[in-house]
Amino acid sequence: MSPTIEPWLREILRCPLCRNELVDATGADGGAELHCDGDCEQPGQRRAYRIDDGIPVLLAEEARTFQV
Template structure:
């Protein structure tokens, strides 16, 4: 999935909205993404950030919002 992201970078990445840890996930179309491990702004609401060419796109306005 996100194996192309350097381990040292994975340790420091956080959700830009709620500052929770990001975990590996798979998007609705099957692509790799990083998903917020905690609630963002509302109970049960989380954000997922796509990975483009091994680079996580950590822009809140481009994040996929989903219910946990």
């Protein structure tokens, strides 16, 4: 989904809030996102971070929150 992110960088990216691993995903608009792989702040709550031109935007205030 996000082939422009270098593999070495993918290995070290983490959610800035809970420090869980980030996994490739697709957002509701069809764009590439990184999803937090674990609960973030509350049980069942996760964060989604958009990718702009191959650059992950890992700002908590700009993340989309969703439930699993």
